[in-house]
Amino acid sequence: MSLTVVGSIAFDSVRTPFGERERMLGGSAVHFALAATMFSEVHVVGPVGDDFGEEHLDLLRERGVDVADVERVPGGETFFWAGHYEHDLNVAHTDDTQLNVFGEFEPKLSDASRSADTLFLGNIQPELQRRVRAACDRTSLAALDSMNLWIATARESLVAAIGEVDCVMLNDAEIRELTGEANLARGARAVMGLGPRIVVAKRGEYGAALFTEHGFFALPGLLIEDVRDPTGAGDSFAGGFLGYLDREGAGADAGLPSLRRAMAYGTVLASFNVEDFGTERILRLSPDEVEARLAELEALTRISAS
């Protein structure tokens, strides 16, 4: 089984009450890929500029990520984001965004990327998401993320894109904004009404909720004492979630038992993501640590001793 992710590759400068980093490796496709590669073979599709060195690609390669479709744009610069978090780590404050090569991004997929079993359309312009979705004709599970910008400026395209995937992964606030439903369960049902059979509501430190036609599932976040930088946690969640489903070969008809475990792995990967800046924690993460924390999460949430 294999998995393709299309999205941003970035340099992030981040400041939190616990430190700061300049131009570290980031971007939604990167965070997603590094989490998903704990479970399955991952192809990354995204653009970088001349400032993106081999040493950055090596960080991905060393973790087993296929970077053949990382497109280097001659004369271009890599997407750059600068932001900070204050006392409340739930709120990111953007200080600078330079789209650079990402602004003109036109995804080009190799045969290997196009024939992946699982596809994650990171947060890019919805019409690009639709083109990539159409190109990946052997995909058995396609998921997308989006953001408030596209909900506000490209709603029709986004609704069309949502209608063409099996799974939507959004923040709970985005689900509310997209559907106009204040109630999350109703909002998720409205999203399912657009086509997808799986809706995942990401809720930051509060965890995540899953909605399907066959039932609901919800997990609190792990209660991490040492949160240093939440950047990328949502993408790490998505990587753990879809990486696990891809490994299981679950496809769009994944049953609730598989989806429950996928939610748990997503929660675990997100919890590691926030323990250090950018990708630093996930880059040194071992499969044993993932399994140990999954057991911790099961213990954290089990009502009855079994």
Added chain:
Amino acid sequence: MSLTVVGSIAFDSVRTPFGERERMLGGSAVHFALAATMFSEVHVVGPVGDDFGEEHLDLLRERGVDVADVERVPGGETFFWAGHYEHDLNVAHTDDTQLNVFGEFEPKLSDASRSADTLFLGNIQPELQRRVRAACDRTSLAALDSMNLWIATARESLVAAIGEVDCVMLNDAEIRELTGEANLARGARAVMGLGPRIVVAKRGEYGAALFTEHGFFALPGLLIEDVRDPTGAGDSFAGGFLGYLDREGAGADAGLPSLRRAMAYGTVLASFNVEDFGTERILRLSPDEVEARLAELEALTRISAS
């Protein structure tokens, strides 16, 4: 086993996007008692005015609540709160607060109230909480709630009161405000450092988290589609939580298995509370419904099929 609650008895006028009610029965002690009485014998201690009729007391009596210590203040008026909720039901907007007899409240406990096994000090002035705590010398499990007003204006008294109970139940924002810790797990640990061995963080629609020296536990909220009025949900949570522990005779040394189930019952009672205005849903709640929803919550949160 029996349980005493000290707190407000009120008339609430509430407006939400789903309707409104004038001067309905409310107050923290009332919401708590109606939830706790699903599990155990409950004594309510709180003041009312001449405007509080026998028909209101009968609502409590019919559910088995002991109202012998509901103190009627001649010539007084009952505590009155008016508020509304907008699209986002997580935020209450207060339109009017008239403390009335509650402003001069000096708790008077009968022998039956004083000798209860479990004590819940609802959100009242911390020095009053301390006096009640001292009077209840046979209590094996004492818990308290508080609010931002007391954190800001009576911090020393509140810290002393916290040091005299076994369990603290606060909103997560209140734990952050009280301790100055942005991280909830660290904040909860700081509260434990003041004395209590159990800290419950209420998180609104996101559920609740439990912290003890022996471990953590967390539950998401139930994903209720028809939320009509969240007023009293936190007190219903506390009533389910402590009512169950009282029935089990758990005391301050309650182990994690008991505390887990108590958290689940608290979550269940809160979920019913929000389905209708004020006390309306809990007043018609049956034990079978409670057990059915507990099973639903277990299914909602179980990672592995057992």
